[in-house]
């Protein structure tokens with residue numbers, strides 16, 4: 260996992276550092292110079308313009324300039340507060356105007372024609388916390404950031420202005436970071452090996468989704484569960500007697516349109532995880548069923564999505580979502596519910612989509628609900644009530660097609676069924692879902708393709 264530290268948290272890390280700022284600036288400058296040489300493909304005779312501000316970000320840029328000059332680079336260092344209308348010609352522009360201490364607005368003159376742009380810590384003008392661009396910052400080809408990623412490099416305008424991001428170790432201790440970016444190696448570590456004596460019931464899940472005449476979401480969730488490694492998938496659409504369109508290997512179980520939660524609770528003995536909500540509808544019977552199931556003291560871990568989330572809107576203090584799972588089902592301590600809202604559902608749950616500090620907003624909602632919250636988007640953010648947060652950057656705009664959220668719900672249930680704790684199951688599902696989209700088609704992707712490529716995403720994970 261790659262640590263992610265807010266500008267404010269970075270201030271505390273900095274204050275706790277045993278070394279003086281000049282030493283850290285020296286290392287930051289050295290890392291910047293290395294990245295510059297890499298971008299330039301050499302040193303002697305190359306032309307570099309460094310735009311440096313009056314704070315430590317500027318100091319990093321000046322330290323890099325000193326090193327590059329010693330290597331034979333033709334250097335010009337310009338004061339960010341006093342720039343000409345036209346910057347001199349250059350092979351590389353080093354953007355060291357402002358870093359995490361930026362405030363206000365920044366609309367500099369255009370970058371020199373043809374010059375590559377290297378941003379120091381964050382592209383100047385991009386808010387290190389929110390990723391919001393103020394003014395018209397330069398779009399970097401590469402950003403060298405120090406000690407840890409900053410949220411602003413991952414959120415809002417950050418990803419499109421930062422280019423390729425490299426984290427340079429400058430000797431600061433970021434082991435206390437509360438947020439991380441998930442990598443394939445993490446997912447590989449969390450996934451249990453299939454035991455030699457595996458049998459299908461070891462990873463059985465029950466998908467309760469869809470409504471008569473609206474079965475697509477249910478099929479996609481079931482397919483997501485199958486392809487993310489569930490041993491057995493039971494599918495029920497309340498009020499629907501038969502569902503000939505369901506995937507072949509899925510076992511259909513009939514549920515009445517009303518009062519179905521009791522029937523589910525009666526039948527969950529061998530079921531390790533439940534998914535509820537996609538396409539269920541927003542009628543009273545559906546909502547009552549979701550509330551009764553989620554609030555039951557003897558249910559397996561459950562992932563709630565779509566209309567299931569709407570049914571939980573009034574459960575503002577998490578009375579239902581903090582119900583304990585049945586002993587032996589799910590983790591002995593910690594949350595047993597995962598909520599997977601998109602921004603609209605997030606608002607319905609009383610969360611704050613579009614909050615300036617998105618990580619804090621998701622963390623707050625998880626704490627209030629006593630549940631893991633997976634906030635869908637670019638990137639997806641997962642928070643545990645204990646304050647841990649991960650960002651999943653694997654997915655991209657290819658996933659913006661109807662039904663992909665249903666696939667994610669099923670995949671998440673399958674990972675819960677394989678024994679992952681809710682926080683890790685959510686993070687792993689989002690990662691695999693994003694990778695599945697990336698491994699499928701570049702254009703024309705539909706949600707079923709994402710399910711179909713989950714095995715490829717599982718297979719490409721590094722050996723643990």
Ligand SMILES: NC(=O)C1=CN([C@@H]2O[C@H](COP(=O)(O)OP(=O)(O)OC[C@H]3O[C@@H](n4cnc5c(N)ncnc54)[C@H](OP(=O)(O)O)[C@@H]3O)[C@@H](O)[C@H]2O)[C@@H](O)CC1
Pocket residue numbers: 269270272273283284287312313314315316317318319356357358359360361362363364365379380381405429431
């Ligand atoms: N944290 C660490 O451990 C380490 C951090 N390091 C580096 O330090 C960077 C943070 O440094 P920083 O705190 O000095 O802030 P920085 O981003 O240089 O900007 C603040 C200065 O700019 C000014 N200013 C701001 N906006 C402005 C505007 N629109 N227009 C005009 N002026 C404006 C502001 O002025 P003031 O508001 O005070 O008037 C103040 O003087 C960080 O990103 C990283 O690169 C590394 O060196 C090593 C270890």
Ligand SMILES: Nc1ncnc2c1ncn2[C@@H]1O[C@H](COP(=O)(O)OP(=O)(O)O)[C@@H](O)[C@H]1O
Pocket residue numbers: 601635636637638639654655656657658659660661662663664665666667692
């Ligand atoms: N631009 C994007 N970048 C990354 N992921 C995206 C993007 N747009 C959508 N997604 C992902 O696609 C899925 C959409 O889910 P959801 O909004 O529930 O759609 P649906 O209800 O149609 O299934 C989520 O996993 C979301 O994170």
Ligand SMILES: [K+]
Pocket residue numbers: 316354355356357358378379380381382383
């Ligand atoms: K900068």
